[in-house]
Amino acid sequence: MQAGKETELWMFEKMLEIRHFEETMATVYLEGKLPPHIQQGLAFDIGSGPVPGEMHLAAGQEPVAVGVCAHLMQTDTVVGTHRPHHFAIAKGVSLNAMAAEMFGKATGLGKGKGGHMHLFDPANRFSCSGIIGASLPPACGAALAAKKLGKDWVAVAFFGEGAANQGSVHESLNLAALWKLPVVFVCEDNKWAISVPKSSATSIEWVADRAAGYGMPGIKVASNDAMAVYEAAGPAVARARRGEGPSLIEVKTDRYFGHFQGDAEVYRPKDEVAGLRKNDPIPRMAGFLKKQGHMDDAEEARLRALTQRRVAEAFEFARNSPYPEPLDALQDVFA
Amino acid sequence: MSNTRKLTMAQAIAEAIGQEMQRDDAVFVMGEDIGKYGGIFGATGGLLERFGADRIMDTPISETAFIGTATGAAAAGLRPIAELMFVDFFGVCMDQIYNHLAKNTYMAGGHIKLPVVLTTAIGGGYNDAAQHSQCLYATFAHMPGLKVVVPSNAYDAKGLMIQAIRDDNPVLFMYHKGIMGLPWMAYFEGSSNEVPEAAYTIAFGQARIAREGRDITIVTLSQMVQKALLAAEELAAEGVSVEVIDLRTLVPLDRESVLRSVRKTGRLLVADEDYLGFGLTGEIAAIVAENLDTVPLRAPVKRIAVPNVPIPYSRPLERHVIPQVDSLVAAVRAVMAASLQQPVEA
Numbered sequence: 001m002q003a004g005k006e007t008e009l010w011m012f013e014k015m016l017e018i019r020h021f022e023e024t025m026a027t028v029y030l031e032g033k034l035p036p037h038i039q040q041g042l043a044f045d046i047g048s049g050p051v052p053g054e055m056h057l058a059a060g061q062e063p064v065a066v067g068v069c070a071h072l073m074q075t076d077t078v079v080g081t082h083r084p085h086h087f088a089i090a091k092g093v094s095l096n097a098m099a100a101e102m103f104g105k106a107t108g109l110g111k112g113k114g115g116h117m118h119l120f121d122p123a124n125r126f127s128c129s130g131i132i133g134a135s136l137p138p139a140c141g142a143a144l145a146a147k148k149l150g151k152d153w154v155a156v157a158f159f160g161e162g163a164a165n166q167g168s169v170h171e172s173l174n175l176a177a178l179w180k181l182p183v184v185f186v187c188e189d190n191k192w193a194i195s196v197p198k199s200s201a202t203s204i205e206w207v208a209d210r211a212a213g214y215g216m217p218g219i220k221v222a223s224n225d226a227m228a229v230y231e232a233a234g235p236a237v238a239r240a241r242r243g244e245g246p247s248l249i250e251v252k253t254d255r256y257f258g259h260f261q262g263d264a265e266v267y268r269p270k271d272e273v274a275g276l277r278k279n280d281p282i283p284r285m286a287g288f289l290k291k292q293g294h295m296d297d298a299e300e301a302r303l304r305a306l307t308q309r310r311v312a313e314a315f316e317f318a319r320n321s322p323y324p325e326p327l328d329a330l331q332d333v334f335a
Numbered sequence: 336m337s338n339t340r341k342l343t344m345a346q347a348i349a350e351a352i353g354q355e356m357q358r359d360d361a362v363f364v365m366g367e368d369i370g371k372y373g374g375i376f377g378a379t380g381g382l383l384e385r386f387g388a389d390r391i392m393d394t395p396i397s398e399t400a401f402i403g404t405a406t407g408a409a410a411a412g413l414r415p416i417a418e419l420m421f422v423d424f425f426g427v428c429m430d431q432i433y434n435h436l437a438k439n440t441y442m443a444g445g446h447i448k449l450p451v452v453l454t455t456a457i458g459g460g461y462n463d464a465a466q467h468s469q470c471l472y473a474t475f476a477h478m479p480g481l482k483v484v485v486p487s488n489a490y491d492a493k494g495l496m497i498q499a500i501r502d503d504n505p506v507l508f509m510y511h512k513g514i515m516g517l518p519w520m521a522y523f524e525g526s527s528n529e530v531p532e533a534a535y536t537i538a539f540g541q542a543r544i545a546r547e548g549r550d551i552t553i554v555t556l557s558q559m560v561q562k563a564l565l566a567a568e569e570l571a572a573e574g575v576s577v578e579v580i581d582l583r584t585l586v587p588l589d590r591e592s593v594l595r596s597v598r599k600t601g602r603l604l605v606a607d608e609d610y611l612g613f614g615l616t617g618e619i620a621a622i623v624a625e626n627l628d629t630v631p632l633r634a635p636v637k638r639i640a641v642p643n644v645p646i647p648y649s650r651p652l653e654r655h656v657i658p659q660v661d662s663l664v665a666a667v668r669a670v671m672a673a674s675l676q677q678p679v680e681a
Contacts, residue, residue, distance in 0.1 A: 039521045041518070043519060044518070047461030047462055047521055052461060053461060053463040053467075104648055112647065112652060114648055117467075118464055118466065130423075130466040131423075131424065131466055132396050132424075162395075162396045165395035166396050166398075168427065193367075193396055195371055196393050201393075201395040202395065262519050266372065267372055323651050324651065324652055326654070326655035327655065328652060329647050330642060330644055330656075333645070
């Protein structure tokens with residue numbers, strides 16, 4: 001499947017934006033969390049600093065998000081996971097409103113109520129959840145709505161390989177196939193469910209093999225390559241849009257950071273990430289674009305500077321935004 | 336008398352589990368990240384190295400399966416401990432808990448025993464938002480068939496954990512993240528204390544007087560005990576003598592200790608990090624209301640808890656909904672300033 005220059009450049013730009021966002025967040029997140037500014041004896045304090053709470057970053061997993069979302073329209077739905085930033089950025093969620101949410105500011109997507117695992121952008125039909133395996137049922141719902149409303153909208157549910165063993169995943173796969181829902185299920189296999197490797201948690205090597213048991217196509221993407229994901233996702237999205245039902249795609253991808261920031265990663269071989277970074281999908285995409293004659297060094301430098309500036313502006317917006325008033329906590333329980 | 340050392344609550348819980356595994360081959364642990372990781376909150380630290388992967392079993396993220404497995408294994412004679420990381424995650428496997436684990440003994444006319452311990456982390460205070468900060472112990476206490484243990488310190492946690500493992504019934508053991516003494520989360524230092532090396536038990540249904548006082552009783556549990564003790568210290572400087580009752584277990588509930596204390600002080604503040612509505616604070620207030628013939632109240636009962644909203648992420652919002660030391664102090668002052676209306680003559 002030919003993506004074309006414009007789409008390929010868009011994918012590269014979004015990958016850069018995601019990577020800059022995650023790396024900036026990795027640094028900002030540590031502000032105020034390290035000695036000597038915290039309780040004596042602690043190595044790290046998760047509840048301190050401008051961005052408190054858990055932080056799950058997706059650096060390394062950019063190809064999954066951009067390769068799938070390159071096929072989507074604004075009216076298509078994406079439901080992400082507890083590690084949601086790459087999906088949100090690829091779906092077009094505002095960097096400013098996302099960053100502000102993570103700073104707990106009134107200008108955030110959820111006025112500071114949600115935080116980084118709970119990003120809701122109804123205009124771009126994006127949402128996510130901190131509960132494992134929770135993305136599939138609401139994606140089925142969006143797909144059912146499209147069908148009932150007679151629209152050609154599709155829905156995408158992203159989930160991790162760890163979630164693949166959760167009941168909600170199996171129930172949703174069956175329901176979507178049974179009702180021929182326009183949904184694409186995308187399993188991001190980054191190998192690690194916190195500390196438990198896939199080989200210790202899943203009885204087969206490929207989650208995509210389970211698609212056969214539910215009567216839908218199972219598509220395997222063995223490399224962490226944005227173009228490979230793009231090519232795999234195209235037919236699945238088109239099939240859904242034609243009303244022919246769901247597909248299950250599995251992508252082997254890489255998690256560069258810990259499960260959460262501050263994770264000592266005692267379970268992971270020390271040199272694993274260094275090895276993974278040798279196959280960084282961003283230089284790979286850059287190389288592809290240059291080989292196609294779609295980008296030269298100057299254009300790459302321009303895109304890097306542009307995306308860095310956007311991310312910097314988003315963090316500045318977030319920092320400078322006001323906090324909500326304490327009493328705002330009591331609002332919005334009901335619509 | 337055995338030697339004691341200062342332990343964190345996480346260390347005390349892991350020690351209790353290890354000692355019971357040593358004593359009884361039927362005890363084993365299942366859960367997510369309990370092996371090499373030692374439990375996300377340290378409750379199984381060091382146990383994989385001692386007991387091996389046959390008895391410290393990392394599970395897939397399949398809670399319905401492994402919690403149901405715990406029930407089945409218990410019915411077959413084992414004594415499983417199953418950890419589910421955050422209480423907020425119990426939604427995915429609630430059926431196995433509330434329709435099976437909690438009810439099977441009763442439905443079998445008492446003919447089966449289900450010695451299962453479910454362990455989980457509760458509580459907020461570090462801005463982890465609505466799906467990772469709840470307490471929810473009252474939800475489980477509400478449903479018949481589960482014993483509910485919610486310790487406030489390392490000493491109690493060890494004794495209560497050993498009691499839980501030896502109990503022939505399902506026990507939900509809930510530890511607040513902000514008192515576990517983790518190296519990556521601020522905690523209340525009063526929760527780390529002297530713990531005997533030898534095994535010991537603390538009977539369920541026995542509240543502890545965490546601080547004696549004359550003027551007002553604060554009934555609470557878990558991390559809020561530590562907050563209440565700090566509030567009591569502050570109030571002592573103002574001349575208010577606060578008694579702090581640490582319930583330690585919700586099921587069974589030590590009603591007598593609550594009544595005894597309120598009979599003495601005549602004033603009651605119930606402080607809770609769970610939701611206000613239909614929960615622990617209402618239950619404690621009702622116990623006092625039902626016994627007003629023998630409890631001479633001097634002021635209306637006051638309740639302080641999360642005001643029926645999900646836990647918000649942003650720091651100023653979270654601090655507003657989760658009772659803090661300051662809010663306990665203010666609530667005590669309000670009770671001290673209040674008085675009961677005298678009955679009007681007809």
